[in-house]
Amino acid sequence: MSSASPALSQTARRRVSARIGGIAESATLAVDAKAKALKAAGRPVIGFGAGEPDFPTPPHIVDAAQGACVDPRNHRYTPAAGLPELKEAVAAKTARDSGYDIKAAQVLITNGGKQAVFQAFATLVDPGDEVLLPAPYWTTYPECITLAGGTPVVVLTDERSGYLPSVEQLEAARTERTKVLLWCSPSNPSGAVAPPELVAEVGRWAVQHGIWVITDEIYEHLVYDGVRAESLPVAVPELADTCVVVNGVAKTYAMTGWRVGWMVGPADVIKAASNLQSHLSSNVCNVAQRAALAAVAGPLDAVVEMRTAFDRRRKTIVELLSAIPGVSCPTPHGAFYVYASVGDLLGKELRGQRPATSVELAALILEHAEVAVVPGEAFGTPGYFRLSYALGDEDLRTGVERMGALLTEAK
Structure with a gap:
């Protein structure tokens, strides 16, 4: 029996189509899944990844x-x-x-x-x-x-x-x-x-x-x-x-x-x-x-209540992030995210490493501060972090303070 042609063998080995194989996993869901997995393993991780209100459905x-x-x-x-x-x-x-x-x-x-x-x-x-x-x-x-x-x-x-x-x-x-x-x-x-x-x-x-x-x-x-x-x-x-x-x-x-x-x-x-x-x-x-x-x-009463809470958290997270040296955080006027520039921190020494990208810096923050953020590479602009403030007030404050304490070590 003759062996298959090289072209046919290569095609047979391709288990996933090029079209689907080229799709990247959702970065926001991946960060959220990793944060939840670490929490399940007993680590006190606070996740700012997923854009998901922490309120129950009305x-x-x-x-x-x-x-x-x-x-x-x-x-x-x-x-x-x-x-x-x-x-x-x-x-x-x-x-x-x-x-x-x-x-x-x-x-x-x-x-x-x-x-x-x-x-x-x-x-x-x-x-x-x-x-x-x-x-x-x-x-x-x-x-x-x-x-x-x-x-x-x-x-x-x-x-x-x-x-x-x-x-x-x-x-x-x-x-x-x-x-x-x-x-x-x-x-x-x-x-x-x-x-x-x-x-x-x-x-x-x-x-x-x-x-x-x-x-x-x-x-x-x-x-x-x-x-x-x-x-x-x-x-x-x-x-x-x-x-x-x-x-x-x-x-x-x-x-x-x-x-x-x-x-x-x-x-x-x-x-x-x-x-x-x-x-x-x-x-x-x-x-x-x-x-x-x-x-x-139906009525929008519950929406108004949630928006009031998001507004309070928005002001808190902008204030806390803006106090961290090397972080610039414009005040957003919608949704429940902040998009903070961390470009000034890249290349600086932090816990024995010099992160060159926001992906590397986010990994350091997850490891040493136990805080999960989404790096800007996921959104087409390296050098930034997206943080969702659709989480509880106490976790929000604790998470940003942990992150800030770590980032102040950068030199």
Whole structure:
């Protein structure tokens, strides 16, 4: 029997496709998992990694889910694009919260905001298309762009601009292959909130050049200091036909584990994305959809309480981080993250080592201070740390003080 050709043997040895093999693990979830594993092993690790409210889901939402469990309607397949009543409620909530009037046919219910992001790129992007991606960016965006066959084109920002890109920067990055701009305000990871005038300017620029916008509004309710999160298709109505809004219940209602998000966009795009979802996952869990219905159709009282706590923690963490020599921490106006510059600490001696990157510095902090942070490499901007302040006040203070005590040794 003849042996297989070298090419065939190499193909046979490739157990994972190049497309999937090239995906990096979510850095934020990896940091959170490592912190939890160390805690389970008995180490008093405090984790600032995951963007997850430490509050329980509000009782009226849990009650709705419990009732849904015993309702036989929820024991069967339902429409792949979402429960009709939930789609109607999302349309009403969108008009109420952002002033964007849409129809239920423009809504697709997804398994969390991540699926909405993935499907938005998969529906709009062809191989060879370029996507403008302001950095720092959420770690999942570039992976979704690449999986869709697109090319992320990073537009760098830093603390000097408030982590906000200018239209001039976007224009400099635009080419004839530019198809989409990813927009996220309030931002993960920086907490930046684009002012209304910048939102309008970006929207008009996108319309002028025929560029689609995918805008992530999942932190829309988490804003502080009187700042308002402006929705792009509201600021520039003529953009609505080339704009997809992604959102969900995870952050606003402390429902990260329920996995309900949505896409809003032109009816033809939503229909195409619904066709994809009909093969990818079919309907979202009906019990979770019923819980989401109670969330979006209900009062925002619990949201106000959580935002008050986040605001208090925001002020505390900025004050504590800013007191550490070599750390620069701008005050964020949205979400529940700070994005602190630690570039001045790189290369300095610390516990017998000279960390050259924020990845190495984060590893030292985890080992010697037992504090988990996410290095800026995960968000496209080395030399920074993202810390979530969606954790208890005592842990927040203790964790930053531990980290500060270690970093003051750097010389």
